[in-house]
Amino acid sequence: METAVKLGFSLAGIIIMLLLPPYLEGIARRVKARLQYRRGPPLSQTWYDLKKLFSMPSVKPTKRALFTWAPYLALASAISAALLLPYGSVVPVDFGFNLVVFFYVVVLVSVFLMLAGLAVQNAFSHLGSAREMQIILTVEPLIAILYGVLAYNSGSLNLYTILTGLHLTPSLVLTYMLLAYALYVESGFVPFDIAEAEQEVIGGPLSEYSGRLLGVFYYAIYIKRFALLWFFISLLTLPWIGPIETSGKAALVLALQFILTVAFYPIIAALEATNARLRIDHVVKMNTRAFFAGLIILAMAFMGW
């Protein structure tokens, strides 16, 4: 494809990735409100919230630079994760092993959140960080295995090559199912919002944050959630629609990705609204079980099933 078209798609991707996540949150709030027989806020409410937070100065309880930098670093990681994904047929930042990079930058968002919590003297921040760490330590090995199955199935570590090179096997179907769970956990939706539980640890690592820095953290978390969902949607669509030769088809694919992303969010919101928060030991147990299931899937993939 021509450079201009590529540039156009990249630009569209960047706009979607920056603007859409708060609106997705807005959709979730509306859906939850409807399930609770409320009217709910307008769709752009999350944007208004962010705007207000961005306009307010932050109270800093510590002199450590990490406290100030962590939100921006988390945001940078989240944005890089989103840039590694395909929009239509174009990946804005495309290079050899970018599946590995995608894995790492997504983890980095959680890592910065955790470090931010540990940068202050606050029991609740520390508890939240400890919880975040336990979740990462148990869910990331599972995700790594599932990515391994994807890479083995398609014979590549490049995201776009994987997406176009997958072939349907029983192990792949199981991988999709387990991946849906793992990505949901990593996104930190209820019942897995344990690290930031308001009633228990008053926001966990975020409890000392306020104003602009808090807004940046929220924004980073929304973009991370968007990136994980967009990745999953791409896995659902791109492998099965055949080669994308024309830019017209690419635009159609982008539209499909967009619509599916927006359509998936209400499902997530409904799951969030109808569940109570789990306890960290429950989640660790569930993740460990899923990890062993992942190992079996990996073995199946190696055997060619």
Next chain:
Amino acid sequence: MVTTTKDLEAHFEFECRACENGRCAKANVDAILSEREGLRDFYEAFKEHIASCKRMTYGQYMFAIDREVLPDAVLWWHNHPKYKETHMSTAVGTDERPLNGHFVYMPFISVQVEPLNMDKNYWVFLRAYLPGDDPSFPSVAKNLPAALWIEREVKDLLGFKPTNHPDPKRLILPEDFPDGVYPLRKDMDYRHSPITEPTTEYRKTPEDTTLVPMGPAHMGIEEPAHFRLFVRGEEIVDVDYRGFYSHRGIEKTGEGRLTYNQVLFLAERICGICGYQHSVSYAMAVERLADVEIPDRARYIRTLMLELERIHNHLLWVGIAAHMVGYDTGFMHAWRIREPVMWLVERLTGNRKQYGMNIVGGVRRDLLDYRKEDVLKTVKQIREGTQTFLDIALNTNTFIKRAEGVGILPYKVAKAYSVLGPTARASGRKIDARLDQATRTATAYDEVDFKVPVYKEGDVLARVLVRMDELFESLWIVEQLIDQMPDGDIMVPIGKLPEYEEALGFTEAHRGEVVHYVMTGEKNKVYRWKVRAPTYNNLPAVPEMLKGYHVADAPLIIASIDPCYSCTERVQFVDMNTGKIKVLTEAEFNELSIKYRGVF
């Protein structure tokens, strides 16, 4: 001018109405002791130390007993092998120096000869006189945790000295309140400037644990309270509790110039959501003292209001419990279902809460006949709504996972702490003050049919189930009350109250038994008014429930007893501008009540 002890002495002369020469001579001792099962056994066991006994009112007996044997006597009742559910309910400390030169410390025992049989059960008051210059008494708290708080309370507010108390820290007054200033003593001088450097005194953090301070302000606790969790990892090893941040001086206010009728309106403002329970308890105590029988219609209307209050409070609570574990949909729906009750109560009383409805001797508003339809319609709506809600909530896997097997309170611990209400019934205690003690002078529970649900598990889920079962029983009670509502007057005038007589009023609030002790003074005033909300007994048991569970469970466990801090912490005024704390004297209260005459 400040009224001092000396002035009071000039006016009052103490006499024990039922007793002469320290023995119950006028009253027939044998007749009293044979009225109820168990009284004679107690008398025989402590004959040497009992100075007098008397029946204060129907089903309430008082023994004046030597302070030396107080712990033995309390334990004799509390650990009675036959009367399993007998418990020490609370105690009261009174400054009776203006009357007879003595302080009085008096534990109340709710004796349960046969659970849920109001004709057989009774209250026992163990009145111990303490000399004015040495108000010490042997502590029973070491063997009976139920007495832990009340002994600290009388130490703070009246300067009593419970000897050998295991945890003699301040309970009610702040740590920086000067020693030797006791707000509830009758000669308390307000000119004493009690503020010093603010300090706090907490238990030391045990080794290898970290401190997680839940409070004084925390998301999971709606009112100020301070649970200091000592945790290892996420596991709670030990808990230190400091509360009484919303102490309001209500008892002292009531003992000032307010008349017995005005105190009632103060009583219902003790709590934001169980106010009617408090006003009925208070009214019941005064009606017992005045020895009046209120009209049947008033009793039915009161019972109706009490049950409506229970219905909306249980729904409120289950919503909070869902919110505590992040299940906000459950929270929203529980409160949506609850709202029509508030509308109904507004139609019936003029207030969303039942405020201003009650009065000593009856109720202030009649129930219009055409409103009965509204009540039945709302009851039907609530029953259907709650059924659907429970079907959904109890099938939400994550919610059950959080509530089941968490915060277990064994029966023995519940008994030792005198835990009350649904919390106790979820741990297998078969108690319910609606049926346990004679309530028929104030309410109509003896004329309706209902069950008292009891669960054995003792975990949070059991507390949810107990409350929900109770809610359906309450709906059934409301239907019966509407059906059987008698005609007639709605109130009876009280007239003059006897002087220096005591009685107890009680109701089963949705958290447990509410107890109001009233001792009358001269001129229809209240000499001593003691309020004990159920949370006062339930809260000390929370640290026991928390140990061994996760920090994540703490908000739910704390919420599971439905704590009400403002009920529990009732005596003190803080000047917002200067931060100075002063405790008002009787004279000041008098000025206040003159100033605001007509407002109350």
